[in-house]
Amino acid sequence: MVWGVAATAQDAPPTTEEVLASLKVGQDTLWVLVAAFLVFFMNAGFCMLETGFCRQKNAVNILAKNLIVFALSTIAFWAIGFGLMYGDGNPFLGTAGWFLGGADNSPMTGDDYKGIFNALSWTGVPLNAKFLFQLVFAGTSATIVSGAVAERIKFVSFLIFSLILTGILYPITGHWIWGGGWLANLFKDANGEVTGAFWDFAGSTVVHSVGGWAALAGAMLLGPRIGRYSSSGASAMPGHNISIATLGCLILWLGWFGFNPGSTMALDPAAISHIAVTTNTAGAFGGVAATFTAWVYLGKPDLSMVINGILAGLVGVTASCAWVTIPWSAVIGLIAGIIVVFAVTTIDGLKVDDPVGAISVHLVCGVWGTLCVGLFSEGPSEAEGALYTAGPLRGLILGGGFNQLIPQIIGIVAVGAFTLITTVLAWFVIKAIVGLRVPEEEEIKGLDLSEHGMEAYSGFLKES
Amino acid sequence: MVWGVAATAQDAPPTTEEVLASLKVGQDTLWVLVAAFLVFFMNAGFCMLETGFCRQKNAVNILAKNLIVFALSTIAFWAIGFGLMYGDGNPFLGTAGWFLGGADNSPMTGDDYKGIFNALSWTGVPLNAKFLFQLVFAGTSATIVSGAVAERIKFVSFLIFSLILTGILYPITGHWIWGGGWLANLFKDANGEVTGAFWDFAGSTVVHSVGGWAALAGAMLLGPRIGRYSSSGASAMPGHNISIATLGCLILWLGWFGFNPGSTMALDPAAISHIAVTTNTAGAFGGVAATFTAWVYLGKPDLSMVINGILAGLVGVTASCAWVTIPWSAVIGLIAGIIVVFAVTTIDGLKVDDPVGAISVHLVCGVWGTLCVGLFSEGPSEAEGALYTAGPLRGLILGGGFNQLIPQIIGIVAVGAFTLITTVLAWFVIKAIVGLRVPEEEEIKGLDLSEHGMEAYSGFLKES
Amino acid sequence: MVWGVAATAQDAPPTTEEVLASLKVGQDTLWVLVAAFLVFFMNAGFCMLETGFCRQKNAVNILAKNLIVFALSTIAFWAIGFGLMYGDGNPFLGTAGWFLGGADNSPMTGDDYKGIFNALSWTGVPLNAKFLFQLVFAGTSATIVSGAVAERIKFVSFLIFSLILTGILYPITGHWIWGGGWLANLFKDANGEVTGAFWDFAGSTVVHSVGGWAALAGAMLLGPRIGRYSSSGASAMPGHNISIATLGCLILWLGWFGFNPGSTMALDPAAISHIAVTTNTAGAFGGVAATFTAWVYLGKPDLSMVINGILAGLVGVTASCAWVTIPWSAVIGLIAGIIVVFAVTTIDGLKVDDPVGAISVHLVCGVWGTLCVGLFSEGPSEAEGALYTAGPLRGLILGGGFNQLIPQIIGIVAVGAFTLITTVLAWFVIKAIVGLRVPEEEEIKGLDLSEHGMEAYSGFLKES
Secondary structure, eight states, rough: OOOOOOOOOOOSSOOOOHHHHHHHHHHHHHHHHHHHHHHHHHHHHHHHHHHHOGGGGGGHHHHHHHHHHHHHHHHHIIIIIIIHSSSOOOOOOOOOOOGGOOOOOSTGGGGOOOOOOOGGGGGGOOOHHHHHHHHHHHHHHHHHHHHHHTBBBHHHHHHHHHHHHHIIHHHHHHHHHHSSSSGOOOEOOTTTTTEEEEOOOOOOOIIIIIOOOOOHHHHHOOOOOOOSTTEEEOOOOOSSHHHHHHHHHHHHHHHHHHGGGGGGGGOOHHHHHHHHHHHHHHHHHHHHHHHHHHHHHHHOHHHHHHHHHHHHHHHHHHTTTTOOOHHHHHHHHHHHHHHHHHHHHHHTTTTTTTTTOIIIIIIIIIHHHHHHHHHEEEEEEEETOOOOSSSSOIIIIIITTTHHHHHHHHHHHHHHHHHHHHHHHHHHHHHHHTTSSSSHHHHHHIIIIIIIIIOSSSSOOOOO | OOOTTOOOSSSSOHHHHHHHHHHHHHHHHHHHEEEEEHHHHHHHHHHHHHHHHHGGGGGGHHHHHHHHHHHHHHHHIIIIHHHHSSSSSSSSBOOOHHHHHHHHHHTGGGGEEEOGGGTTSOOSSOOOHHHHHHHHHHHHHHHHHHHHHTTOOOHHHHHHHHHHHHIIIIIHHHHTSSSGGGGGEEETTTEEEOEEOOOOOOIIIIIIIHHHHHHHHHHHHHOOOOTSSSHHHOOOOOSOOOHHHHHHHHHHHHHHHHHGGGGGGGGHHHHHHHHHHHHHHHHHHHHHHHHHHHHHHHHOOOOHHHHHHHHHHHHHHHHHTTTOOHHHHHHHHHHHHHHHHHHHHHHHTTTTTTTTTIIIIIIHHHHHHHHHHHHHHHOOOEEEEEEEESSOOOIIIIIIITTHHHHHHHHHHHHHHHHHHHHHHHHHHHHHHTTTTOOOHHHOOOIIIIIHHHHHHHTBBBOO | OOOOTTOOOOOOOOHHHHHHHHHHHHHHHHHHHHHHHHHHHHHHHHHHHHHHHHHHGGGHHHHHHHHHHHHOOOIIIIIIIIHHHHSBSSSOOOOOOOOSSSOOTTOOGGGGOBBBGGGTTTSSSSHHHHHHHHHHHHHHHHHHHHHHHTTTTOHHHHHHHHHIIIIIIHHHHHHHHTTSSSGGOOOTTSSEOOOOOOOOOOOOIIIIIIIHHHHHHHHHHHHHOOOSSEEEEOOOOOOHHHHHHHHHHHHHHHHHHHGGGGGGOOOHHHHHHHHHHHHHHHHHHHHHHHHHHHHHHHHHOOOOHHHHHHHHHHHHHHTTTTSSOOHHHHHHHHHHHHHHHHHHHHHHHHTOTTTTHHHIIIIHHHHHHHHHHHHHHOOOSSSOOSSSSSSOOOOOOIITTTHHHHHHHHHHHHHHHHHHHHHHHHHHHHHHHHBBBHHHHHHHHHHHIIIIIIISSTBBOOOO
């Protein structure tokens, strides 16, 4: 025997019920880990996308940011983020579970669960699997910011901000929604039963909008790159490596098959198959819609719009992917693909310089996706073949009125206000202590040589 | 409770039999989805491979084609392709199941299945999982074409062709073979029992040859790139980024672990392990064989031949991977690796300009792989440890005579004739309406600037 | 019915026990294959990492080496490597199982197993799954060498060395540790019971150090690249594509989620979740530690140090990932990240030219990781919630004394001595027959044009 992990001492052979339970835990754990690996790989997607869309003189800097940010997120989310988000506490934040410590008898579920992470007691996988899956989500939110502040932010300032975002701010609003906080228990009747709640299946708001608000705050406070806007209008600063940017988009699309279906955190065959198809359908329609919108509106099938259209569709369906039918997922993606083209041009018109379109994709389409829960959800049903038995109320477009739309709007506003205010504060504090922006001559020279002392493409001749 | 998907209302606790069945469905679904994700990722593989093998002035165009083509395939295959391929109908095409509509009680199997997708009733996974797995296959066929027509086709013309291929043509021949059509019931005895059938496990013909025939039609009708062939012979037009081309090859190799073993569409441990090993062995032998063939024949270990040799081995074993032993898979791959080197030079000698070698890899080795079923299959057996109980008859080389080789040849000819004729027609119709080829000055300038208004590697100095 | 693989003839319906066993085998097989696919993908990671860290004039050569090496490993490990490593034999090598031949009734386990691969009888998956998982590990060892000998080794010489390493040398030391050889049975009491053994969970020594020793031998015998060291000191030879190098690092990180947790070779939910988290934690701490060490020590946050720090943390935790707590995995990774920075500068100071830092990452941190088993292991325990019941004794730092550290040191020395001596011999034999190093003018011109007749980035202008 080389490895001894699997060996366990058992006096009596396990009963059939115990074996069945253990097989179910095995399946669920395998699914959650595979999904976590796919979401982890989105780090590579964001890294290639953002680097490719920026100029080569800043490539090393963006690569370094995207690589180190997940390492920092791991530390921050392990130390305090996971406890703030999923530890037992009050409606506003968790107050237990630092460094994954404290009581926990996972994989027990429901009433059998005894521990301090009750908000995750519904899923029957080991605590470490729950943590890893939530960690890769937390990492995503910081990665979104990276693109919007690229090409002018100080390396150390971004690192500090990432720690604050993934360790504190993302977990707090996450607690409100996924940690059993106030948005998950928004309206109650006289008996204390929840009658209305904000719903976000895989994180259009929890992850994407939060990252997007932080990105907006950062991009506004930093100001545009030198030479980006002048009295004669905006100057395009084209990306230096569209090959890797496209690869990044495809890696992200792959990762979304973990992001959305994996958010079941249990191997429910009907649900994960359905979610995989709604996710893919929305991404496809988003890509096609953005392509043709850009073709008509800008005169060319701009590849960066194809890329952002796909991502817009994926972000757009993230909140509702488990609760809408496939045709509605197509509509959600299609509209997201149209929205993103106009969002990019509008934000550019407002002279908010977002080199990769992160605000348009993650914030604007994150808000759109969150609204979609209130517009297109099927509504819970016990009928055979129904999509879900517990979840958002029937959406407005399907005749459900505003019952679900109102909680969605409340959640969007609350999370937006909190994140915008706190991230602005965070950026200001960082600015006061270490500064936000590299000196002008360093920005012109490129951050690679000035901040990292190396260049990304040694040996190639570049335009000066 | 944040998510409600997993919750189901049950009056009585499920029986042991029901739990066992549900665990099996869970396993099978997880496997099919993981395999589908791997095959989806082959889009990134083809994208990097084809882009890297072409010139940098057309990189954006090839990237855009490869990115949007899967989005279009999603729409076309959802709307009509899946119904044409797997919907109940006649021996020539399916006539039900548009937009995944119509009766279906999956995951019930065999006689318990009641619905309109009887050709897929043998696999016990939800309909959405069946659809996603088949969709990513359909997307592959269009991606194969992309490489052969690169650097001179109009963007819009390729988009229209992709819709026709994945929405109509690929599903029709697919129906013949995988949809319960005439090739799956080729010979019958007096009692109507099938005594001989065309077999293609994972798609050497269904996917690769079909893509290859369409690529051949396109490359011939388009003609070679300007300057490629002159009276003084052929001019090499070397690829611009062999790093990403090699990455593409490795991503494709990874994807094949979903493509071939996943085609079980059920978690049969012995089968998927065996198929994973035959697949990998053939790819390895194909790569080594092509390397040394090129070394001897061309004088250098040409990296593009290493890449195409690996792909040749993988395509070659795709049809027979479940039905041949590991040593025979080595032989199949080895011969495919030799074939592809001579196919590339021969097709070049015929002045058919295929920038990435798609016709040699997918068509020539797809035909070879389809023949291999008739040459090397073990034959069905009920004996313990036998590879399979139902499937192709024993191959010629193993003493089975021509019983299986004849159906394979019939299938190759029938699918080839249908696809070549219909794709030629399709290309002609597209040519008549919007044209096929970009104007000469645009081709010389590069499609990136002329069709997309952007370049892939801004800031780098290039040869003019 | 299109596919017949899953169909089996059964006279009596299977019992509940048989179905339960078959579901367990299914789960385990799925997990082992998914892990194998992830480890396979590490080939792409190494390929991008090593290519990006070298100069563009040698890119094709490094790409070709990394691509063909796994194909060669497949052949060598199938033919003899797997038999030498896991076939029954004596304490020093296996003597059965060539070409996967010989008796085997997998997936039976323990006493029910009858066959010639008893060292793998503890895992209940089909032989082909065992083989594939072990094959992708073997491939890794050769890939490690590739980076250290890059930019000056003859292509054919590297191919021959890879065959020897993966076919013979790696399997022999592997047999000592994982194949039931002498290091797995190091100390016995009077009754023949094993009282002390060398433990290496996922291969800090078996894979990484072995590759690292072979790399050290190669780099020393080859000598430094022309112009690397002169009387005036060392000249930096910066990598040509840091974007793909960073992508490579992220692919490797992803692959490690198969490498370490997959080494359970069975779906043990608690173990694989724990190992996934210790692995990730060590990688994260390694990256952060190396970043700040380099920042302080070299004055800049050098991206190549961030990359190597992450890899150092991952290599460092590989031996002990199943047997240490998460906080100790953080310590292991943190120290590995500091070590690697000084190892890189020290090895450079010794004028051993290792273009990618492979020796520092895989050898130095592999040794460190192997020691960590003796320092930080929890010790086996039957208590509920214990990490493992059979495995290494309690480590020195946790109060276990030197009981486990001594076997670890013996293993490090024995494997190091054997691998260093045999690889030096292998390199010498290859040198005598075909030579090791390309001629000086070819090295200056670049190996791409001289050995492969092509360049990686055609159309770009480069520095001459």
